[in-house]
Structure formats: C-alpha cells, structure tokens
Amino acid sequence: METNQLISGIRHRLVRSGEPTLTDFNKITTLDSLRKHLQVAIELEHSTIPPYLFALYSIRENTNEVAARIIKGVVMEEMLHMILACNILNAVDGRPDISHPGFIPEYPTYLPHSNQSFEVNLQKFSRPAIETFLKIEKPSGKGAPPEADRYASIGQFYEAILDGMERLQAKGNIFTGKASRQITPEQFYGGGGGVVVVHDLASAHEAIAEIVGQGEGIDGTIEDSDHLLFGEEVEYAHYFRFNEIHEERYYRPTDTPKSGPTGAKLPVAWDQVHPVKENIKMKDFKKGTEEWGMMYQFNKSYCDMLRALHDTVNGDKEKLREAVIMMYDLKYQALGLMNIPIGNGLHAAPSFEYVK
Amino acid sequence: MEKTTAGLDNFIAISVPLTGYSRVALLATGMATDYYHAVRRIIGDDRMDDFLAVTADILQHTHDKAPALDREIRQQLLASLQYGPVTRNIIQLWYWGAWLPLPDAWIAKYGKGVKGNENHFISPAAYQQGLIWQAMGSHPEGSKQPGFGSWSIAPLS
Numbered sequence: 001m002e003t004n005q006l007i008s009g010i011r012h013r014l015v016r017s018g019e020p021t022l023t024d025f026n027k028i029t030t031l032d033s034l035r036k037h038l039q040v041a042i043e044l045e046h047s048t049i050p051p052y053l054f055a056l057y058s059i060r061e062n063t064n065e066v067a068a069r070i071i072k073g074v075v076m077e078e079m080l081h082m083i084l085a086c087n088i089l090n091a092v093d094g095r096p097d098i099s100h101p102g103f104i105p106e107y108p109t110y111l112p113h114s115n116q117s118f119e120v121n122l123q124k125f126s127r128p129a130i131e132t133f134l135k136i137e138k139p140s141g142k143g144a145p146p147e148a149d150r151y152a153s154i155g156q157f158y159e160a161i162l163d164g165m166e167r168l169q170a171k172g173n174i175f176t177g178k179a180s181r182q183i184t185p186e187q188f189y190g191g192g193g194g195v196v197v198v199h200d201l202a203s204a205h206e207a208i209a210e211i212v213g214q215g216e217g218i219d220g221t222i223e224d225s226d227h228l229l230f231g232e233e234v235e236y237a238h239y240f241r242f243n244e245i246h247e248e249r250y251y252r253p254t255d256t257p258k259s260g261p262t263g264a265k266l267p268v269a270w271d272q273v274h275p276v277k278e279n280i281k282m283k284d285f286k287k288g289t290e291e292w293g294m295m296y297q298f299n300k301s302y303c304d305m306l307r308a309l310h311d312t313v314n315g316d317k318e319k320l321r322e323a324v325i326m327m328y329d330l331k332y333q334a335l336g337l338m339n340i341p342i343g344n345g346l347h348a349a350p351s352f353e354y355v356k
Numbered sequence: 357m358e359k360t361t362a363g364l365d366n367f368i369a370i371s372v373p374l375t376g377y378s379r380v381a382l383l384a385t386g387m388a389t390d391y392y393h394a395v396r397r398i399i400g401d402d403r404m405d406d407f408l409a410v411t412a413d414i415l416q417h418t419h420d421k422a423p424a425l426d427r428e429i430r431q432q433l434l435a436s437l438q439y440g441p442v443t444r445n446i447i448q449l450w451y452w453g454a455w456l457p458l459p460d461a462w463i464a465k466y467g468k469g470v471k472g473n474e475n476h477f478i479s480p481a482a483y484q485q486g487l488i489w490q491a492m493g494s495h496p497e498g499s500k501q502p503g504f505g506s507w508s509i510a511p512l513s
Contacts, residue, residue, distance in 0.1 A: 061481065290378045290379060290380035290381075291380055293380070294380050294381075294384065321503075321504070321505050321508075321509070322509060324503045324504070325502060325503040325505075325506045325509065327503070328500075328501060328502050328503045328506075329502070332500060335386075336381075336384030336385070336386075337384065339383055339384050339385065339386035340380055340383045340384055341383070
C-alpha cells in the first residue's frame, strides 16, 4: 500500500529547478527572454479559461452540481494563476500585454509553446472535454526536465522560468519592477487561493509553487499546495479534481495518483447539457442577424474585460473592480447564448474571439 | 409535434413586439417554452389556439412592421375584451416571470375550463429571467449577482 506522503510527513519541494538536463538551447539566459516567457505564461494560463468556462456554462442549471463546482473552482484558480504570472512579470519590470489581438487563442488550439501533443477545443461538458482538461493539468511526473519550449506539462514550463530567474538573479538583481504594479491580496477577493506579491526570488518561488501546486499537485500526492502555503483545508489539485468527474468517483484522503479515486460515487449526468456547437465562430452567422449581434456582443464584452484587466496589471489597479463586474455580465451573456437554437439541433455559445 | 412548434414560433413572434425585445433576446432567457406551455395550460388549448391565430394574422398582414403592427396590437389585442387580459398577462410573464390572475369579468365570459389562474411565478428561473431587470439596468435580488461595488459605477450597457 502506498503511504500518504502528507500523513507520513514527507515534504517534497514543490518545484524542482536547476536540473542538469536543461540544455543550453532551451535555457532562459537573458532578462528579455525571461520576460517573453512570462508573457507566454500569462497567455498559457488564460488559454485554459475559455474552454473551462465553455464546458461549465454548458451544464444545465441545477444539474451536475458537483461537477460544475469542480470546474468553477478550477477556472477561478486559473484566473488567479494569470494574475500571479502578471505579478511575476511586473516584478522583473516587464509589461504584461493582455489586450493584443493574438491574446485569445483561436480554438481549437494547442497550448502556447507546448509540444503540441493535443488540441484544446471549446466543447460542451462531456467525457472528451474532461479528458482534454486532464491532459492540460497532467503532472510532469518525477524527474521530468524543465522545458522552456515544447514542454509536455505546464509544470516543466514553469520550472524553466524559475531556473532562468535563479540564474539571472545570481548575476544581478532582476526584481526591479515597481511595487505599485503588483496586484495585492486585498484586491483579489473571492478568487481561488491567494495572490502572492512578488518582489524577490523567494516570493517568485512561492507564486510559481501556487500555480503549479494547484494544477498538478505536490509531487506524488493528489493534494494541491494551498494548505501548505496558506493553511487552507486540503484541496485536491486540478488534475485530480477533474479525474473525479471522469471516474465519477470521489478521492479519499488516503488515495494516491496510482490508486485513483476509491471513495463514494460522484453522480454525473452527461446528458444534462446544452447541445452547444463546438468551436463556434461569429462567422457561422450572417453578419447583421440577431444571433451574430449577440455573438459579437459577448466577444466585445470579453475583449473589453481583457482591456480593463490589461489596465489593472499595468498600473491602473482600480480597473480590477470594473473587470470583475464585466466578468459577471459575461457569464449571463454566455448562458443566454446557450439557450438559442441555431438549427440542426444545436445551440449558440460564446466563441471567445478578438474584436476591437 | 409540428403544431406545438408552430404554436411556439407564433408565441415568440408576437412576444417580440409585445415586449420590445428581439427574438434572440427572448430565446436567451431560456423561458420561451415554459411561458408558452404555462399560458396554454392555464387558458386551455382552444383559447390559446384562438389567440395565436389572431396574432399570426396581425403579424402577417402588417408584415411585422410598425406603425401598422403597433396600431393592430393596440386595437385587436390590447383593446379587445377577449384578448386584452391574455396579452397583458403574456407581457407580464416576460417582464416579471409571474402569472397574474385574469380579471373576474373575463373569467365569467371566456374562462370556461381555465385552471391555475392564481398569482404565481412560473418557476424559480422565471423570476431570475424577468426582462424587468435588464430593462431597469439592475439584477434580480438574491440572484445574478453583479459583483461587489457594481453600484458605484455606471451601468456597462
């Protein structure tokens, strides 16, 4: 029987770094390259949000409550991760850009800078959707090398960033960004986990541990990092929470990644879902029709929200409140779209496309 | 089945000028089918079919265009002893999500077989999806939260 590492008191470092397997080719060796990779990190964190929201909103109201709660919890943490990546980039005096036309990927898409082993679709809540989510959140596995490009797991990508930060910091202080550009915990209410203000290597470590720990779990356990970092109740990492939906069964505290979930049955009603069109686009509708107008309005609101967030992480912190209000509104717009039949038994859905 | 779909389409079509909201906006509430069946359930198939026949005729001969459409709705529906109360109740349904009792005079004359004519919300969702909240730039209390501090900034749209 596998021992639970938390109970047996073994603490692994959340993130391994500086492993000799990193080749010169994909090492991060300049501050400019580090900032570029952090920009990719922001885009990477964001790229998971539309597919998670799409699946979440496709669930019919008052059904699949556990599954919906799991996806909602994960997506809120992805939003936190995006802000954490912005804090790290601001700490090294970079300029997060979250309002440029290419910021939202065109779905289906590969994860930015990944090894392109799988595509991510905007698809309704379904087994294939959850299988993709599992791939997104898949832990690197022990000893997987850091990868700045063509990474197989998100953890590897962040390890390469951490490795680069350590090397660069050894040559001279890279944490020269203005403290006033950091998003602080007081501002970030109701989100998943805690915002880390980044001002040195230790806090950057902490921020990355939060990102990777929530996603993949701590080495060899199914738990996320929040209870270590923030004293929260034990919560399972994204991969394992999605796996509960996939296996239609809860984990028990003594379960391990190997054992899989062995707890009570988790009820999933795969058919209680709006029949929304996968990877829908505005161009699926004739311009000027009411349907097109509503699709456009959602995208306009989404891009306006990103622009408000862009201002937020570029010094105008008061804009966060406005961005959050827009997020609520986006939810109701998305739910509305999913009620609209568009023929062939399908319904409309938000397309998450860039519009001015 | 065909008849039901056609009836629902007619119901939505007349609801557009009655509410002032677009077809897509009405569908987006997710309530169209529920309201249609609620009206049919309460006033009965015969009254419902009569009502939808009249509204279909209005939409057709006015080519669904104001000001003729507006005039016809006022004269043939709102001013009609038979159709007026039903029309007003349909508007109420869309805006408020609740059915208001049809007046006694109407019941006495046309109400044979009417069931469930008491004041009630069609469903919890009907309260949340009322157009009244959009119309006044607000949100249903206890639901569809707009976010902390939203009251301190101007409406987004």
